[in-house]
Amino acid sequence: QLRLQESGPGLVKPSETLSLTCTVSGVSISNPSYYWGWIRQSPGKGLEWIANINYSGTTSYNPSLESRATISVDTSKNQFSLRVNSLTAADTAIYYCARRGETWGWPYFDFWGQGTLVTVSS
Amino acid sequence: ETVLTQSPGTLSLSPGERATLSCKASQRISSFYLAWYQQKVGQAPRLIMFGASSRATGIPDRFSGSGSGTDFTLTINRLEPEDFAVYYCQLYSSLGRFTFGPGTKVDFK
Numbered sequence A: 001q002l003r004l005q006e007s008g009p010g011l012v013k014p015s016e017t018l019s020l021t022c023t024v025s026g027v028s029i030s031n032p033s034y035y036w037g038w039i040r041q042s043p044g045k046g047l048e049w050i051a052n053i054n055y056s057g058t059t060s061y062n063p064s065l066e067s068r069a070t071i072s073v074d075t076s077k078n079q080f081s082l083r084v085n086s087l088t089a090a091d092t093a094i095y096y097c098a099r100r101g102e103t104w105g106w107p108y109f110d111f112w113g114q115g116t117l118v119t120v121s122s
Numbered sequence B: 001e002t003v004l005t006q007s008p009g010t011l012s013l014s015p016g017e018r019a020t021l022s023c024k025a026s027q028r029i030s031s032f033y034l035a036w037y038q039q040k041v042g043q044a045p046r047l048i049m050f051g052a053s054s055r056a057t058g059i060p061d062r063f064s065g066s067g068s069g070t071d072f073t074l075t076i077n078r079l080e081p082e083d084f085a086v087y088y089c090q091l092y093s094s095l096g097r098f099t100f101g102p103g104t105k106v107d108f109k
Helices: none
Strands: A003-007 A019-025 A037-042 A047-053 A059-061 A069-074 A079-084 A095-105 A105-114 A116-120 B004-007 B010-013 B019-029 B035-039 B046-050 B063-076 B088-090 B096-099 B104-108
Touching: A003 A095, A003 B096, A019 A037, A019 A095, A019 A116, A037 A069, A037 A105, A037 B096, A047 A069, A047 A079, A047 B096, A069 B063, A079 A095, A105 B035, A105 B046, A105 B088, A116 B010, A116 B063, B010 B019, B019 B088, B019 B104, B035 B063, B046 B063, B063 B088
Parallel strands: B010 B104
Antiparallel strands: A003 A019, A019 A079, A037 A047, A037 A095, A047 A059, A069 A079, A095 A105, A095 A116, B004 B019, B019 B063, B035 B046, B035 B088, B088 B096, B088 B104
């Protein structure tokens, strides 16, 4: 059974760097059929896509976060990670990791982690 | 960059009624790249529809999607109590990027 689990600090100080990891179980992250992504949701707000990566390290980023975000993959651990630097209060959000699947070339996020709340505050 | 808008912001209905949710793109898009998600309070989003009109695995047939060009619709026939949630449309672009709409909340009248 596929499971994605986010891990990372719940509280980070402004101007510091956030590091999150998503541990995938039930499927190999090296499966070429999938990409892996991060999506966040500020309290009471909508969803914001951050970035995607595949097993070979091919990435895509939201232009609004590209200068501060880095996504990476560790196939040996079946994990992928996100780093966001220069944090401000506006980065306070629930961060979800998700699998990007597709059918007939039509992409979507079909499995999600439970999400982890990150608060940026001194 | 294509922007998605959703309307209405909130839809107040009773169980058994039909919900019609709109998602409009700021420019013409391929329907293949339009998906819908359901999110309940305290839960991660759940894929409902992909390719504008294909139901995801396990989604009941009271959910249907339609549309083309710039206008897309998610219809929920005969609302069940578990359908009251926030619904987001999502666009995939050829650059490998994703955009979500602001969401429509379906709540109890």
